[in-house]
Amino acid sequence: MKARVHVMLKDGVLDPQGEAVKHALGTLGFSGVAGVRQGKVIDLDLTATDAAAAEAEVRVMCEKLLANTVIEKFTVEIL
Amino acid sequence: MKARVHVMLKDGVLDPQGEAVKHALGTLGFSGVAGVRQGKVIDLDLTATDAAAAEAEVRVMCEKLLANTVIEKFTVEIL
Structure with missing residues (x-):
């Protein structure tokens, strides 16, 4: 089972990463970019077979390791 | 119009980032992780109003700046 996490x-x-990308796009002539936010995507290949249990486990992984929940938000999708 | 790019x-x-995350998850007791791949997600806020034109422009942004197409692949979603 595969899961995709966005942080x-x-x-x-x-x-600052998003701001740098926005600035660089402007420099390259892409004037229609009003804002950019950059984050991480983490694709997990899981041995679990139950989708609900897998999602719950991935949420714990996010809380413990994948995201810094003080400044970051995350979403979990089971694919 | 918003676009989401995955690289x-x-x-x-x-x-190596994905391998490091996989190893760290194993260390934390998450034994059911067979593989991890980590990438970037870039959310763009565009002033364009035509979805097809916006997608074409974002693809050019990816080719020119957002992705290194020698080693990276990208997908574009218009939201």
Whole structure:
């Protein structure tokens, strides 16, 4: 079973990576970019077969390791 | 209009970040993780109003800046 986790900075948190990408896109002539936020995507290949249990386990992984929940939010999708 | 870009290393390319995450999850007691691949997610806020044109422009952004197409693959979603 595969799971996809997105980890993004929370909305109020400054995202210097995103700002750098936005600036670089402007420099390259892409003027229609109003904002950029950059985050991480983590694809997990799980041996679990029960989707609900797998999602619960991945949420614990996020809380413990994959996301810094002080400044980051995460979403879990079971594929 | 919002677009979401995923940039992942191509399948044959070694992913040391993913391996590190997999190892760390194992150390924390998550034994059911067979593989981990880590990539980037980039959320773009675009002023364009035409979805097809926006997707085409974001693909050019990926080719020029957001992805290194020698070792990375990307997907574009218009949200």
